[in-house]
Amino acid sequence: MIDAKSWITPRDLEFGEYWAVNDRLKKVEDAARDWDAKIVALRGHPEVLNVDPPREVKGVVVTPEVPYVLPGICTQEITSGMLAVSSIAELDRCLNPGTYWHDARAARSDR
DSSP states (O other), rough: EEEEEEOOOOOOTTOOHHHHHHHHHHHHHHHHHHHHHHHHHHHHHHHGGGGOOOOOOEEEEEEEEEEOOOSGGGEEETTTTSSSSEEEEHHHHHHHHTHHHHHHHHHHHHH
């Protein structure tokens, strides 16, 4: 399951201002904690999804950009190649493996 965020990237964050980076870090960590709590609740009651019970319920917070985070809840690997907090590009790459130029180049160089 995906919790997609549509945060605006302020200019101060783009320039790496300490307060802006710290504010975004807190926002990302709060989102990861909130989403993790919801996923834990869904695992306990998968019938609320109103679909055939999945083997496993996993959750990822997806952000517009790659966020700066510290090791912890945000950097837990949820599934191969996906962290608890990932960018939209990382999600796309995980869902569509082999469609990026560097994946194709790596595959050719292995021959």
